[in-house]
Amino acid sequence: MASLPNSVDAALRQRAARVVPGGMWGHLNAAKLPDGYPQFFARADGCRLWDVDGNAYVDLMCSWGPIVLGHHHPKVEEAVRRQAAAGSCMNGPGAVMVELAERLVATIAHADWAMFQKNGGDATTTCVTIARAGTGRRKVLVARGSYHGSAPWCSPSVVGVTAEDRAHILHFDYNDIASLEAAVDQAGADLAAIIVTAFRHDLARDQALPTAAFAARVRQLCNAADAALILDDVRAGFRIHSAGSWEPLGVRPDLSSWSKAIANGHPLAAVTGNDRFREAAAAVFVTGSFWCEASSMAASLATLEAMAEEGAIDRMTAMGQRLRDGLAQLSSASGVAIRQTGPVQMPMVLFDDDADFRKGELFCATALRHGAYLHPRHNMFLSAAHREADIDRVLAAAEKGFAAVRGAG
Numbered sequence: 033m034a035s036l037p038n039s040v041d042a043a044l045r046q047r048a049a050r051v052v053p054g055g056m057w058g059h060l061n062a063a064k065l066p067d068g069y070p071q072f073f074a075r076a077d078g079c080r081l082w083d084v085d086g087n088a089y090v091d092l093m094c095s096w097g098p099i100v101l102g103h104h105h106p107k108v109e110e111a112v113r114r115q116a117a118a119g120s121c122m123n124g125p126g127a128v129m130v131e132l133a134e135r136l137v138a139t140i141a142h143a144d145w146a147m148f149q150k151n152g153g154d155a156t157t158t159c160v161t162i163a164r165a166g167t168g169r170r171k172v173l174v175a176r177g178s179y180h181g182s183a184p185w186c187s188p189s190v191v192g193v194t195a196e197d198r199a200h201i202l203h204f205d206y207n208d209i210a211s212l213e214a215a216v217d218q219a220g221a222d223l224a225a226i227i228v229t230a231f232r233h234d235l236a237r238d239q240a241l242p243t244a245a246f247a248a249r250v251r252q253l254c255n256a257a258d259a260a261l262i263l264d265d266v267r268a269g270f271r272i273h274s275a276g277s278w279e280p281l282g283v284r285p286d287l288s289s290w291s292k293a294i295a296n297g298h299p300l301a302a303v304t305g306n307d308r309f310r311e312a313a314a315a316v317f318v319t320g321s322f323w324c325e326a327s328s329m330a331a332s333l334a335t336l337e338a339m340a341e342e343g344a345i346d347r348m349t350a351m352g353q354r355l356r357d358g359l360a361q362l363s364s365a366s367g368v369a370i371r372q373t374g375p376v377q378m379p380m381v382l383f384d385d386d387a388d389f390r391k392g393e394l395f396c397a398t399a400l401r402h403g404a405y406l407h408p409r410h411n412m413f414l415s416a417a418h419r420e421a422d423i424d425r426v427l428a429a430a431e432k433g434f435a436a437v438r439g440a441g
C-alpha cells in the first residue's frame with residue numbers, strides 16, 4: 033500500500049524506511065491494503081479512528097480484533113488508571129492475576145485454570161508446549177492455511193524458518209474429516225495435539241464455520257489418542273460465545289489460547305486448560321518480562337464485566353447483521369456480486385470473479401475515501417461501540433464502493 037502523496041503518512045513512511053527494516057513488519061505488509069490506506073494513526077475513540085492526516089473513519093477492523101467494546105471504554109480505562117497508579121510492572125503479579133484467573137475459570141466452560149502472556153502467539157505456542165509436556169509426544173496437527181502466530185512452528189512464511197522447526201507439524205484441511213483422520217494416522221503413537229481455530233478465518237478466503245461432525249470428530253480423535261485438543265480462540269474469542277467459541281457446538285477443548293478481545297486493546301493473552309493438563313502447565317518453563325504486568329489484567333477484568341453488562345456479543349451480532357443485510361442489498365442493487373461469510377460479527381466480504389482482488393481493493397479504497405475503514409481480504413470485526421448510525425455511514429461509503437466497481441467493470 034502506498035500513502036497519498038505529500039501526506040504526513042507518506043513522510044512518516046519515508047522516515048520509517050530508513051530506520052525500520054522494510055518500513056513495517058508482519059501483517060501490515062502481508063495482508064496488503066490498497067493504495068491510499070494510511071499506515072499511521074493519530075487517535076481513536078469508540079468505533080472511530082483518525083489517521084495522522086486528520087481523516088476520520090468508522091472502523092471495521094477494531095485494531096485487528098482487540099477493540100471489542102470500542103476505544104477508550106470508560107470502565108476499562110478507569111481500571112487501568114487505578115492499577116497503573118498503584119503499580120503495574122512489579123517484581124511479581126498483583127492480586128488482580130488471581131481475580132482474573134478466577135473470573136476466566138468461572139466464565140470459560142472447559143477451564144480449570146488460566147495462565148497469562150502478552151500476544152496470541154505466546155498463548156498458542158504455550159498451548160503446544162503444554163500439550164507436548166502433558167503427553168510426552170511430539171506431533172501437532174495444524175489445519176492448512178490456519179494462522180496461529182509468527183513463531184517458526186506456525187509462521188505462514190518460510191523465510192528464516194528451518195525444516196527442523198516444523199519437523200513435527202502435520203497438516204489437514206479444516207472441516208475435512210478424512211484429511212484429519214489421515215493426519216492422525218500419520219502421527220500414530222506420537223500425536224500430542226490437534227490445534228484448530230474457532231472457525232476457518234484464513235486470509236483471502238471465504239470463511240467457514242466448523243461443521244458439528246468435524247468438531248465432534250476432532251474431540252473423539254483426541255480422546256482416543258489421549259492427545260490435547262487445542263482451540264485457538266485468539267481471533268474469535270469473546271465475539272462468538274463468552275464460554276468459548278465451540279461451546280455452542282458442545283465440544284470442549286483441553287487447552288485454549290486467548291488474546292485480542294480479552295482486554296479491549298490492552299496487551300494480554302491467556303491460556304486456559306483443564307485438569308488433565310494442569311500438571312504439565314505447572315511443569316513447563318514459559319514466561320516473559322511483561323507477563324505479570326497488572327494493568328492489562330485489570331483491563332481484562334473490566335472488559336469481561338463490561339461485555340456482560342452491555343450484552344456485547346448480542347450488540348455486535350445485531351450490528352453485524354445490519355451490515356450484512358445492507359451490503360447484500362447494495363450488492364444486488366448494483367449488480368456487483370459479493371460473498372459474505374462467517375459470523376456476522378466478524379465479516380468477510382469477497383467479490384465474485386476477483387482472483388486478483390482488484391474489485392475488493394477498489395471497493396475498499398473508495399469506501400475509505402468516504403470514511404469507512406474496511407479490509408479487502410482479511411476478516412473484519414464489529415465492536416459493541418458500533419451503533420446503527422455508524423453502520424449506516426459504512427453502508428453509504430460502501431454504496432460508493434459498489435458504484436466504483438460497477439463503473440470499472
Ligand code: PMP
Pocket residue numbers: 150151152153154156179180181182229264265266267268291292
Ligand atoms: N491465533 C489466531 C487465530 C490469530 O488470529 C492470531 C493473530 N491474528 C494469532 C494466533 C497470533 O496472535 P498475535 O498476533 O497476538 O501473536
